Amino acid sequence: MKVLELKNVHxxxxxxxxxxxxxxxxxxxxxxxxFAAIVGPSGSGKTTLLNMIGGLDIPTEGEILVDNTDxxxxxxxxxxxxxxxxxxxxxxxxxxxxxxxAKENVEFIMNLQKWPKKKREKRTLELLKAVGLxxxxxxxxxxxxxxxxxxxxxxxxxxxxxxxxxxxxPTANLDSKSxxxxxxxxxxxxxEENITFIFSTHDARVVKxxxxxxxxxxxxxxxxxxx
Amino acid sequence: MRCLKYFENNYTMKNYKxxxxxxxxxxxxxxxxxxxxxxxxxxxxxxxSIQTGSYGYMYTNAIESYSGYLQLQQEDWWDEKTIDNTFSxxxxxxxxxxKDENVEATIPRVESFAxxxxxxxxxxxxxxxxxxxxxxLLSDLNQKRVKYRITPEALEKIQGNDLFSEKSKEAxxxxxxxxxxxEERLLLDLDIDIEEADAFLPLLKKYAxxxxxxxxxxxxxxxxxxxxxxxxxxxxxxxxxxxxQGYHGASxxxxxxxMGLVKLPAPEMNSRVVYMPYDIAQEFYNCGNNxxxxxxxxxETDDKSVRKTKERLREPIPQHSRVVDxxxxxxxxxxxxxxxxxxxxxxxxxxxxxxxxxVFGTVLMMTAERRREFGVLVAIxxxxxxxxxxxxxEMIYIGLLGIALGCLITIPLITYGTHxxxxxxxxxxxxxxxxxxxxxxxxxxxxYYFLWQAFIVGLMVFFSLIHPVRKxxxxxxxxxxxx
Numbered sequence: 185m186k187v188l189e190l191k192n193v194h195x196x197x198x199x200x201x202x203x204x205x206x207x208x209x210x211x212x213x214x215x216x217x218x219f220a221a222i223v224g225p226s227g228s229g230k231t232t233l234l235n236m237i238g239g240l241d242i243p244t245e246g247e248i249l250v251d252n253t254d255x256x257x258x259x260x261x262x263x264x265x266x267x268x269x270x271x272x273x274x275x276x277x278x279x280x281x282x283x284x285x286a287k288e289n290v291e292f293i294m295n296l297q298k299w300p301k302k303k304r305e306k307r308t309l310e311l312l313k314a315v316g317l318x319x320x321x322x323x324x325x326x327x328x329x330x331x332x333x334x335x336x337x338x339x340x341x342x343x344x345x346x347x348x349x350x351x352x353x354p355t356a357n358l359d360s361k362s363x364x365x366x367x368x369x370x371x372x373x374x375x376e377e378n379i380t381f382i383f384s385t386h387d388a389r390v391v392k393x394x395x396x397x398x399x400x401x402x403x404x405x406x407x408x409x410x411x
Numbered sequence: 412m413r414c415l416k417y418f419e420n421n422y423t424m425k426n427y428k429x430x431x432x433x434x435x436x437x438x439x440x441x442x443x444x445x446x447x448x449x450x451x452x453x454x455x456x457x458x459x460s461i462q463t464g465s466y467g468y469m470y471t472n473a474i475e476s477y478s479g480y481l482q483l484q485q486e487d488w489w490d491e492k493t494i495d496n497t498f499s500x501x502x503x504x505x506x507x508x509x510k511d512e513n514v515e516a517t518i519p520r521v522e523s524f525a526x527x528x529x530x531x532x533x534x535x536x537x538x539x540x541x542x543x544x545x546x547x548l549l550s551d552l553n554q555k556r557v558k559y560r561i562t563p564e565a566l567e568k569i570q571g572n573d574l575f576s577e578k579s580k581e582a583x584x585x586x587x588x589x590x591x592x593x594e595e596r597l598l599l600d601l602d603i604d605i606e607e608a609d610a611f612l613p614l615l616k617k618y619a620x621x622x623x624x625x626x627x628x629x630x631x632x633x634x635x636x637x638x639x640x641x642x643x644x645x646x647x648x649x650x651x652x653x654x655x656q657g658y659h660g661a662s663x664x665x666x667x668x669x670m671g672l673v674k675l676p677a678p679e680m681n682s683r684v685v686y687m688p689y690d691i692a693q694e695f696y697n698c699g700n701n702x703x704x705x706x707x708x709x710x711e712t713d714d715k716s717v718r719k720t721k722e723r724l725r726e727p728i729p730q731h732s733r734v735v736d737x738x739x740x741x742x743x744x745x746x747x748x749x750x751x752x753x754x755x756x757x758x759x760x761x762x763x764x765x766x767x768x769x770v771f772g773t774v775l776m777m778t779a780e781r782r783r784e785f786g787v788l789v790a791i792x793x794x795x796x797x798x799x800x801x802x803x804x805e806m807i808y809i810g811l812l813g814i815a816l817g818c819l820i821t822i823p824l825i826t827y828g829t830h831x832x833x834x835x836x837x838x839x840x841x842x843x844x845x846x847x848x849x850x851x852x853x854x855x856x857x858x859y860y861f862l863w864q865a866f867i868v869g870l871m872v873f874f875s876l877i878h879p880v881r882k883x884x885x886x887x888x889x890x891x892x893x894x
Contacts, residue, residue, distance in 0.1 A: 240790055240888045261794055268792020275892070279787040283432035295425055296792050340791070 187347045187380050188214040188237065193246035195232050195403070206232040207243070208403035214348065214382060219374045221394035222384045229403040230384040231352055237382065238271050238350045239263050251347060268296055272341030274351035274383070278333040280325040286312060286336045287321040293344045311339035314376070315369050331362025335369060342373055348380035355387050367393050426797065430804030437777075441809060444773045448813020448871075449820075451766040452864050455759045456821040459863075460828065462755045464855035466748045470741070472676040472849075475550050478740040479518065479706035480717050481724070483508065486733050488703055489740070494523045494658050497701035498732050507727045508707055513720040518545045518706035521692035525655030525663065527685060529643040536639060536685045538653065540692025540703075543626050548708050552686070557590035557637050557672040559597050560621035562646075568618040575611065578602050585841055590621070590637035590674045599836040623647060623671015628688045632670040638682035640672050647671050653685070658698035665695050676849050707734070767871045771878070774806065778879040785883055786891025799880045810872040814865055828854030 195207040206229045214220060222230050235241040236248055239255040248255045250270055258266055267273075280289045287308050294304045312318050315335035317328075325333050334354060341349045351370075355363040367390055374381050383390070391397055399406040434441050474480060483504070488496040505517045521540030526533055546552050561569075561583055569575050569583045582601045591597040594612060597619065603611050624647075626632045633651060635643075645651060649669050657663035667687060675681045693699065709720060717736055724734045738745060788798055833852035835843055840850035 235889050238790070240892070261796075264789060264792055264794055267790065273787075273791055275787065279783070281429075281784070281788070283429065283436055293792055296797075344792075 185216045186213050187216050187251065188212075188382075189247075189249040190237070191247040191249070193233075193236060193243045193248060195229070195236060195241070196244045206403050207236065209246070210400075210403070210405055212398065212405065212408070214380055216347075216380055217374065217378045218380045218382070218396055219371065219394055220380070220382050220396040220398060221391050222382065222398045222400060223386070223391055224384075224400035224406075228400045230400055232403075233400065234350050234352050234382070234384055238273060239267050268293060269344065270347045272344070272346040272349035272379075274334070274337045274341050274349060274354045276353045276356045278325070278330070278337045278357075280333055280336055280340070282325050285322045285324055286317055286328065286332075286339075289325070289336055290339045290343050292340065297344055307343060308339075311342055312336075314373060315339045316365070329362070331358050331365060334358060334362070334366055338366065338370060338373070342377060342379060345377070346379065348382060351381065351383035353384055353386065355385065355390055360389070363387065363389060426801050427804055430801045431808060433801065434805050434808050440773060440777075441812075444770055444809050445812040445816065447766050447769045448810060448868055449816045451763055452814055452817025452868065453821055455762060455864055455867075456817065456825065456861065458755065458759060459860045460821075460825045460854045461852050462752065463860065464829070464832075464853040466752065467855060468849075468851070468853040469677075469744065469748065470737075473741050473744055474737050476555075476675045476677045476680050477550070478737045479549050480709050480712050480737050481707040481721055482735050482740065483517075483705040483707060483724075483728060483732055484703070484735055486731050489735055492523060492703070494521075494656065494663075494696045494698055494701075494703070497521070497658070497698055497703045498729070500700050500702040500705065504705065504729060508705070508724065510727070511720060511723055513709050513711055513716055514707055514724075515710050516545060516548050516708040518542060518549055518708055519689050519702050520704045520706060521689045521696065521698065521701070522703040523655060523692075523696060525653045525685070525695075527639070527643060528652045528654070529645050529649070532643050534639065534642060534683070536653075537680075537683050538655065538685050538687065538692060538695070540689035540695075541686055542628060542689055543686075546686075549706060552634075552673060555592055555673045555675055556623040556634070557592060557674050558622050559591040559594070559615070559619040560637075560672070561586045561589055561619055562621075563587060565618040569615075572614065574614065579611075582837055585838060588641050589841075590672055591619070592674050596834075599834060600840055602837055621647065621672070623673070626670050626686065626688055628690050630688065631665075631667055631691050632687065633667045634671050634673050634686040635669055636681040636684040637672040637674045638678070639684065640669070642682065645669055651685070653695065655696065657696045658701065661697040663696050667691075678849065763867055763871060767874065770809070770871060771875045773809075774875045774879055778802075778882050782882075782886075782891050782894040785886055786888050786894065789886060790888050790892065795884050795886060799883045802879050802883065803876055806872045806876050810868045814868050817864070818861065822857055825854050825857055828852075829856045 190210055190212045193207055193210045194205070197204040197206055210233065222233065224230050232241065236243050239258070242256050250266070253266065255263065255266070281292065284292065290308045290311055291304050294307065299307070309318065309321070312321055315338055317332060317335055317339070320328060320332060325336070328336065355366060358366060370381055371393065373379065385391060394411070396408070396410045398408045485496045485498040500519060508514050508517055519542050523538055525536055525538045527536040543552065566583050566587045570580050579601045586600050589600070591600070597615060598608050598612070601615070623634060624632070626634055635645060635651065640646065643651070647669055650666050651669055653663070653665050653667065655663040673684070673686065675684065687695070689702070693701065707724070709717065721734050721736050728734060785798060789795060832854065835850035843850040
């Protein structure tokens with residue numbers, strides 16, 4: 185089942201009279217449960233592509249369909265709700281809410297979605313257990329290591345059972361051990377929850393573990409390989 | 412239970428919580444911002460309390476020393492205070508006025524101008540013919556009689572007595588010629604501690620004793636304002652010469668024994684008033700049974716009661732007379748107070764403006780620092796309006812912290828000040844009296860002006876919020892995430 189379709193997507197930035205074609209006619213689709221890496225050199229358009237897939241940016245041309253909904257057609261507030269219900273985000277620098285504990289960070293989106301308390305807590309504890317942090321549920325981000333913070337971020341992204349998770353270079357700030365742990369967790373959750381993971385990366389170790397590797401250069405798909 | 416459950420599950424509750432926690436992320440900044448609001452509230456409240464309290468005190472003094480709340484006058488008398496514009500008094504008028512439920516008594520007055528002289532010194536004075544007993548109902552003149560006076564003789568005795576400290580001797584020298592209506596003020600100005608009072612008071616009473624003799628209807632004799640006595644260099648027992656224009660062109664002249672001095676809280680009155688029994692004044696001005704005014708002493712003296720009584724009395728009063736209220740009689744003072752009040756408000760506005768810029772600076776910094784965080788929150792699904800509401804709560808908390816702390820500290824201070832006005836002593840008191848002010852700062856009790864501060868801080872918070880809320884509502888997630 186297709187969860188995401190990109191049809192001839194372009195993104196052109198106009199700055200100081202210079203046109204930058206960051207994404208240049210990309211057409212892709214993703215099935216449910218995929219574990220896909222988007223790779224490419226710096227400036228190749230990975231982040232722009234992920235931003236558009238996540239509804240954070242609007243394509244200059246083309247369509248991005250999530251469950252047959254064209255993201256560029258949604259109004260701002262509806263788009264935010266759509267993201268909340270369908271897309272999970274993992275950022276390079278974790279971006280947890282510093283004043284909330286690990287548990288509260290994971291609960292945050294469920295709170296926004298007004299889940300009942302019991303259901304919310306059950307899901308949170310399950311996810312924190314899955315990412316190996318059941319002993320740190322009451323710790324604030326400042327008391328967690330980078331790897332632990334990123335695991336909380338993954339749990340947060342999964343909390344509301346989104347259609348897919350977008351991770352922009354999730355291991356860029358992590359050491360090798362933490363990278364290994366995080367990738368393992370993502371793999372397990374990908375299988376257990378059957379949620380699509382799409383992540384951009386430079387890290388060869390991460391690329392190796394991906395089931396599908398999409399290489400981008402100059403805003404175009406160079407290769408799209410499946411393991 | 413249902414209610415609790417609602418709060419547990421309710422998202423708005425979480426906004427409150429999140430905002431509260433955000434507030435303490437940068438503890439120092441929150442404290443500094445709240446402190447600036449606190450100081451603004453604190454100073455504004457103290458300043459307003461003293462300012463409005465002092466106005467109230469001055470109004471009361473003016474009313475109780477002179478005008479009363481209402482007066483019955485001949486219709487032209489207020490505009491031209493000559494003895495010709497007086498009205499014929501009869502008991503019928505008094506009975507008519509006393510019929511009103513709010514009228515407690517009537518106090519007759521014969522008031523006009525005269526020249527007072529002693530030797531070659533002359534001064535225009537306000538001659539007040541009063542009924543000494545009835546006058547006490549309003550102005551409590553008996554309490555304003557000078558009971559002690561630092562005369563040159565008294566000073567000599569104080570300075571010659573080694574029991575007095577050098578400090579007290581210096582203070583006595585400073586206050587030579589000054590009058591006192593009670594022992595507390597005498598001790599205060601001479602810098603004598605309460606603990607020492609028992610030892611020194613008998614001596615002081617002996618040296619500075621200056622009690623006035625009473626003035627009575629039918630008996631010639633006057634009381635002088637103490638500053639007037641100082642100017643004319645007159646003392647109790649001396650004779651004052653008064654010269655004025657009597658009724659319908661008659662000349663008014665007379666010599667009267669000074670029975671004593673009075674010290675009034677209104678310095679302007681103090682330097683020009685001469686009290687005498689009103690029947691003696693009628694004789695002096697040759698005006699028969701005429702009165703210049705009949706002070707209408709009221710039971711209820713709030714603005715509304717005064718206004719309603721004035722309206723009710725419009726009908727029964729005689730032709731060619733009118734009822735005038737205290738605001739009309741003290742118009743200049745009210746205008747001066749109003750002008751002073753406006754300048755006070757302007758000062759507070761400037762104070763708040765400075766604080767508002769400080770708060771705005773904090774908000775500006777906070778918005779810039781948290782741009783990325785705002786981006787993340789909107790990216791993961793928080794509506795911009797919700798995010799703006801969290802920032803609003805944060806600002807409201809800062810404002811509330813400042814207001815609460817300001818009120819918490821100011822309320823006891825003002826309550827204390829209301830019961831214990833600041834009374835200046837020594838040189839400061841002397842200087843203030845010299846400038847025509849009573850050396851006393853009176854606080855206004857906690858009242859509506861507290862609500863104004865909350866309103867102003869609320870306004871300040873509101874204006875400070877415009878920037879971050881606008882930034883959030885116009886937030887571009889991608890740009891914010893790059894911040």
